[in-house]
Amino acid sequence: MGSAVRRKRPPSSSSSKQQHPKISMRGQGNAEDLRRSLLRRRQQEDVQLRKQRKEERLQARRFRGSHDDDHNDDDRGLAAAVTFVATSAKTPMGFGSTERTLKEALETFIVSFRGVIHSNQHYKHLLERLHQTISSCNGTETSSALEEFARDEPDKTEAVISALSQMLAHLLQHSGDEETLLLLHNILLSITASTTQTLTATANKEGGGGDDDNYYGLAPLRWSDQIVKEATLLRTLLSSLHRPVVSNILGNLVQDAGASALQHVWPAWSTIVTHLPATSYLCAAMAQKDNTRFASHFMQDLTTTVLTSLLQSSEEPQQEQHPELEASTVVDAAWILEGLSRREDAAVKVLCGNEVLMQNLASLLEEHTTKPNASFLFPTLKAIGNMAVACDGTFVPALLTKFAEPLTQILEKGIVLEGVKTAAFFLFDAGLPRHSSTVLALPLFSPSLIRMIVLGSFEWKREAVVALELALADPPCIPQSQDHGSLVVSKQEEALDDPTWVIWNVVPDSDKDSFLLALLDISTLPDLIASLSSIRVLDRFLRAISFCPSSLAFNHEKTVIDRLHSILAIGSNDPQYAAVNDRAEIALDLLDDFFEKEEEDEDFAAETNTPLVPAPLIAANGTFAFGVSPVAAAAVAAAPDPVDHPMMGRGRGRLIPAWMSSQQQQQSL
Numbered sequence: 043m044g045s046a047v048r049r050k051r052p053p054s055s056s057s058s059k060q061q062h063p064k065i066s067m068r069g070q071g072n073a074e075d076l077r078r079s080l081l082r083r084r085q086q087e088d089v090q091l092r093k094q095r096k097e098e099r100l101q102a103r104r105f106r107g108s109h110d111d112d113h114n115d116d117d118r119g120l121a122a123a124v125t126f127v128a129t130s131a132k133t134p135m136g137f138g139s140t141e142r143t144l145k146e147a148l149e150t151f152i153v154s155f156r157g158v159i160h161s162n163q164h165y166k167h168l169l170e171r172l173h174q175t176i177s178s179c180n181g182t183e184t185s186s187a188l189e190e191f192a193r194d195e196p197d198k199t200e201a202v203i204s205a206l207s208q209m210l211a212h213l214l215q216h217s218g219d220e221e222t223l224l225l226l227h228n229i230l231l232s233i234t235a236s237t238t239q240t241l242t243a244t245a246n247k248e249g250g251g252g253d254d255d256n257y258y259g260l261a262p263l264r265w266s267d268q269i270v271k272e273a274t275l276l277r278t279l280l281s282s283l284h285r286p287v288v289s290n291i292l293g294n295l296v297q298d299a300g301a302s303a304l305q306h307v308w309p310a311w312s313t314i315v316t317h318l319p320a321t322s323y324l325c326a327a328m329a330q331k332d333n334t335r336f337a338s339h340f341m342q343d344l345t346t347t348v349l350t351s352l353l354q355s356s357e358e359p360q361q362e363q364h365p366e367l368e369a370s371t372v373v374d375a376a377w378i379l380e381g382l383s384r385r386e387d388a389a390v391k392v393l394c395g396n397e398v399l400m401q402n403l404a405s406l407l408e409e410h411t412t413k414p415n416a417s418f419l420f421p422t423l424k425a426i427g428n429m430a431v432a433c434d435g436t437f438v439p440a441l442l443t444k445f446a447e448p449l450t451q452i453l454e455k456g457i458v459l460e461g462v463k464t465a466a467f468f469l470f471d472a473g474l475p476r477h478s479s480t481v482l483a484l485p486l487f488s489p490s491l492i493r494m495i496v497l498g499s500f501e502w503k504r505e506a507v508v509a510l511e512l513a514l515a516d517p518p519c520i521p522q523s524q525d526h527g528s529l530v531v532s533k534q535e536e537a538l539d540d541p542t543w544v545i546w547n548v549v550p551d552s553d554k555d556s557f558l559l560a561l562l563d564i565s566t567l568p569d570l571i572a573s574l575s576s577i578r579v580l581d582r583f584l585r586a587i588s589f590c591p592s593s594l595a596f597n598h599e600k601t602v603i604d605r606l607h608s609i610l611a612i613g614s615n616d617p618q619y620a621a622v623n624d625r626a627e628i629a630l631d632l633l634d635d636f637f638e639k640e641e642e643d644e645d646f647a648a649e650t651n652t653p654l655v656p657a658p659l660i661a662a663n664g665t666f667a668f669g670v671s672p673v674a675a676a677a678v679a680a681a682p683d684p685v686d687h688p689m690m691g692r693g694r695g696r697l698i699p700a701w702m703s704s705q706q707q708q709q710s711l
Contacts, residue, residue: 140183145191147175148202155205162218165209169225176232185236192265203268206230207275214278227287233265234294266298276306283310283317283324293327304332315343319355322374329381337382337389346396349375353402372406376421379403383428390432394440404444411448414457423452423460427467434518435471438478442468446486453490456498459505465491466509472541473517480539484513488548496553496560503564504572511575513541514582542586555598558583562605565625577609577628584636599637606633 151172176184192199210226212218269275282288295303307314307328314321314328329340352375382389394400403422410418426449430441452461468483487509494506549557561583564576609629 141187141190143175144184144187145195147172148191149198152198152201152205155209160212162213162216162222165213165218166222166225169209169222169229173225173229173232176229184232188233188236188265192268193263196263196268199263199265199268200271203265203272203275207272207278210275210278214282224287227285227291230269230291231287231294234269234291234298236265264298266295266303269295270299270302270306273306280307280310280313283314283321286320286323289317289321289324293324296324296327296331300331301334304328308332308335311340312343315348318348319352319371319374322352322355322371322378326374326377326381329378337385340382341389341392344378346392346399349378349393350396350399350402352378353399353406373418373421376418376425380421380425380428383425383432387433390429390437394429394437400440400444404448407445408448411451411457416458419452419458420460423458423464427464430464430467431470435474435477435479438468438471438483442478442482442486450486450490453487453494456494456502459501462491462494462502462505462509466505466512469509469513469541471517472513472544473515473539475539477517477539479513480541480544484541484544485548488513488545492545492549492553492557495564496556500567500569500572503560504569507561507564507572507576507579510545510579513545514579540586542582546583546587559598559601562602565629566605566608574625577625581628581632584632603633603637606637 151168154168206226206229210223213223213226276292279288279292292303292307296307307324311328314324318325325344352371355371355375379393383393403426406418407422407426410422426441426445430438449461449464452458453465465483465487468487469479471477471479472484473480491506491509494502495510498506546554558580561576561580565573565580567573567576606629610626610633
């Protein structure tokens with residue numbers, strides 16, 4: 043969803059490059075000089091850093107010694123704060139130092155908090171420097187460094203969260219200024235936005251084990267897990283729902299921690315809804331991640347009227363102070379609709395029954411089709427697809443009335459791939475007599491799907507052929523509420539309900555060959571889903587129209603035969619691959635039934651030079667001799683090896699069983 047979550051890209055593994063043995067001595071010398079230069083630079087930075095640390099310690103001691111003994115505790119804390127300020131300001135931020143810099147900043151923050159005077163002013167200095175350190179680093183490197191810190195330093199991570207929790211409670215209790223609160227919220231937002239779903243091992247401390255006693259299989263440890271454990275911090279955040287940044291912090295926790303965060307957040311659902319639109323991101327995260335509750339539980343407070351008002355909101359970001367918050371209220375509303383529409387049918391009836399809500403959604407979809415916005419189109423198309431497939435396709439006519447034009451434009455212009463999947467949902471019930479999916483949706487979307495299969499890129503071809511396979515598959519059971527048994531259907535009307543003929547009649551006569559050849563091309567691709575769906579669609583069309591190979595040009599017919607044989611070769615050379623799909627079987631049936639049906643028997647007779655059905659031989663002792671004549675057996679033995687020619691047609695070039703060949707040899711003697 044178009045959310046504030048900034049997921050960390052997996053760090054690229056930097057493998058050391060070995061020099062080629064043919065590199066000249068000059069190239070080796072340059073590489074060695076560069077390595078020495080980098081080593082000297084690193085040593086100089088380390089020396090400067092140690093000098094800075096020594097000067098900071100001396101300054102802190104002088105600072106402590108210049109005050110009276112009665113204020114030693116306060117002075118020690120303030121000196122630690124000064125040390126933290128100097129450390130954050132002078133730490134080098136070069137490449138590769140982000141992890142070390144953030145680790146030192148967080149460790150110094152913990153020490154400084156324990157010794158600092160508990161006042162709003164001192165808290166502000168600490169938060170400023172920590173926020174400055176986090177924001178000055180590269181986003182991807184910051185996420186990686188924060189994740190490493192949470193994984194490797196669980197106790198220190200817990201200490202950081204505890205310190206931030208105490209600071210937030212103190213600032214709210216003593217009327218801290220907005221700037222200090224904003225700094226603290228920004229730090230929490232950066233921490234929650236950097237968390238990932240990576241599972242990491244935690245320290246097993248049972249039986250007195252230390253931090254090094256790691257054991258696989260335990261619960262993952264992330265920043266979100268530590269924050270969820272701090273119940274006081276969550277209660278404090280829930281008391282500030284009027285701030286949009288708090289909604290994003292809690293939304294990130296719900297997305298990352300899931301059920302453990304929802305158990306703390308869900309009791310405040312009614313309060314969260316009352317603070318809309320400031321809490322729209324949190325509502326969207328809860329609707330997406332909470333899979334244990336019915337939509338009716340959400341819609342008791344989040345009514346269709348509230349959803350309509352969210353769709354009518356401005357699409358500007360929620361706060362200008364947070365440019366990283368990409369989600370707008372309209373995008374959040376689309377994700378809420380998607381989360382509600384994929385639940386029980388009763389919720390879909392309520393949503394589709396609100397004419398104002400559907401009209402606003404249609405207007406927004408048409409607007410974003412003209413000016414594409416993927417962050418809004420993706421959840422909206424998913425929600426429309428959920429509504430189309432729900433309630434046995436009852437709302438397909440009403441949905442097509444409002445969304446047919448923008449959906450068709452999305453397919454024709456290739457705006458977003460999710461549009462093909464939405465069209466497939468409209469075709470889910472195709473094949474049912476008089477159903478809207480057969481009568482309305484199939485003629486509407488078939489031309490665009492066929493055009494994608496012929497001219498589109500692979501990813502579009504893949505989704506289009508899967509959508510056609512779904513439309514051609516056997517329809518689900520007819521709902522009991524629709525009594526079609528009493529209808530007298532003629533053969534002509536029955537043909538109108540056959541998805542195969544509906545699609546075939548849509549294809550222009552000049553493009554029929556191109557369409558079949560495009561399906562055959564996709565069938566030869568290594569992608570299992572695309573190739574299997576394509577050959578099934580091809581098989582369905584050829585059998586429905588009683589395909590005649592003579593209708594193709596000679597070069598096209600030869601191309602079809604060659605490609606079908608290539609499918610057979612792929613399926614036969616890898617038994618495991620042939621076992622997980624039936625591509626080879628379908629291709630073999632197509633060859634036997636359409637292209638090599640008349641030649642098969644003639645080829646076998648020509649190869650063996652025997653009658654097609656040899657008469658059984660009667661042995662001298664009067665017993666019946668199984669198998670074929672010795673002449674036929676010799677011809678079969680001389681046939682090409684099936685290993686070298688794996689697929690020569692069904693039954694051709696096959697080795698006869700051992701018991702049969704041994705008995706024939708005895709008869710020949």
